[in-house]
Amino acid sequence: MKFKVKWNLRNKIILPTAMLIILGMAASTLITNYYATNAINSVSENRFEIQVNSNADRISDWLDARAVEVGNWAGNKTLSTATQDSFMGKAARKTSAEFLARLLGDYKDYESIFLVSKAGEVIVSGSIAEVKKQSLSSDQSFQNALRGEHVVSDIYRSEQSGKVVFNLLAPVYPDAVDRNANNVQGILMCTLTLETIAQKFVNSIKYGETGYGFLVAKDGDLVVHPDSSLVLKLNTYDLPFGEEMMSGNAKTMRYQFKGVDKFSAFKVVPRSGWRLVLTSNVDEFMANAYKIRNLLGVIGILVVVFVGLGVWLLMGRIVIKPVHQVVGLAKKLQVGDLSAQLETGNDELGEMGGALNAVVLGMRERAQAAKGIASGDLCQDIMVASEKDVLGKALFDMVESLNSVVGELTVSGQQVDEGARQISDSSQSLAQGATEQASSLEEISASMSEISTQTKTNADNAVQANQLAEEARRAGDEGASRMGEMMDAMSAINESSQQIAKIIKTIDDIAFQTNLLALNAAVEAARAGVHGKGFAVVAQEVRSLAARSAKAAQETADLIEGSSHKVSDGNDIAEKTAEALTGINDTITKVADLVGEIAAASNEQAQGISQINIGLSQIDDATQQNTANAEETSAAAQALSAQSTQVQAQLARFKIKGDGTCKAAYSGERAKTVRPAIGNKPRIQDGWGQDDSGSRTVEPNQLIALDDGEFGKY
Structure with missing residues (x-):
């Protein structure tokens, strides 16, 4: 659901102004805070760098002093002699041991001092108990020292004391003059603790409450740190920021350590490769910047509050009060006061x-x-203030239009009255004509009813004739079918006669063969003589029988041939009879179709006449309705004439310009004219008889045609 907040004028003016002031103060505060923060950061970074650089230089100076110190000790002639593997050398080792022990007693920064041969064997120590069989030949620091360099070794934890220490190595030469790297006789190795460096140069670095310093070896191990548990346990390279810190490219950086944002500055200590780091929490490092930011914010809020309050008071006195008066006036105008x-x-x-x-x-x-x-006085003079006075122009146009409309309504009322009378007369004539039409339609309807009855009777007779023709067609089809069956039977008889003829032919052949056999038997009987008489009698009888059979077969064949000819003639007659029946059937079919079409046409005529009767009935109804409407129109026209008289009586109470009722401003006799709508500028009023030349006199019959031709076909 949305809620609409009502903003008054004071809020609409003050709130945007306050927003602009707030935005301006916010921008000013942000810019000032940005530059102030950068300046404070720069100062703080410089302080960090100064402290780190100063202490790193001090560590470097301290290491240089120790290197010079150890170098001077290495120049002792006794130490050079002690490096020799001879009687003099062995004798010098005892003296050298006493010398080194005396140095350990005088210089507390050293944990131990050794004299090492070129082979890397410890040959002399400041304490006899410290001499061990150990070789330093593989130590890189030892190898660098053999090349004539003063070397600071890697930092490690001493096995003897458990302290964090490192070694200073200096070459031992035969004499102070010949200091060639090729003449190195041995190495003086001094072990120093980092306690002095930690106390003097690392732990002394402070920045506020959380700032502290720590020392990182060149391999990344923490060697001096306020948290001793991290010493030689944490390697900087294992941290996310370790690579950047040990790269040597940056002097300051920001990082996170144990979830705390920190800022640090660092510097590499010369000679050793160590890194001295000063770090502090970012919150403390930026404390001054935060104070300035908060101060600027408070100042900005106070400025906004005081300026807003001043604008509020001044706006209420200078602007809001007059506006309230205007609002009061507008509210009175709203209610019509x-x-x-x-x-x-x-x-x-x-x-x-x-x-x-x-x-x-x-x-x-x-x-x-x-x-x-x-009140009906249309003689008002409306003053228009300017071309942009819409209300004045509208009132002026309204007065002029009302003058014109009232005048036109008066003329139109007369025209309506006259037209209503003519409409009443025409409606009465129309009603009389409609009554006569209704009478004629009734007569026509009666005649059409008789025609419809006769047509219906014809249609029924045609249907019966169609049924009889259909029965005759079916009988003809039945006769044609029976004739076809008779023709099929005669064809079968003809085929049977042909088969019998073949059989008779066979019988004739048998009689002929029998006659031949009888003849042969007679010949044989003649040859037999007396013994063949009886056989001759039998042969004669057989031949006689064969002759009779042949004669009977011939007679039968003649009869069958005659029957076949008669059957063929009967078949031809049957075919002609079938063709005649087929023609009769086709004729009956055509007659049936024609009778059916006549029946259908008769039905359609009956339906058409029925529709005509319905249409005539509807025309009769419409004619009667027209008669009623004409009577109602006549009554309405009479009522309209009465209302027109009442309208003219109502219009008579208006005073309009040009009809003599406006005595002060107008004079003259009013005519039935159509006036322009505004001033003296003519206006075309289509449909009211006015042309471009201004007003002109018109007659009622020119506006509404009152002749009977307007009714057209009605």
């Missing part, structure tokens, strides 16, 4: 009050004119 008046001044608000007073005065004058118009 035109009696209000504003106090005016010389400023813009005073000019606005004067303009509003003028508006109220003009509204009063126009209200008076409206009251006159409401």
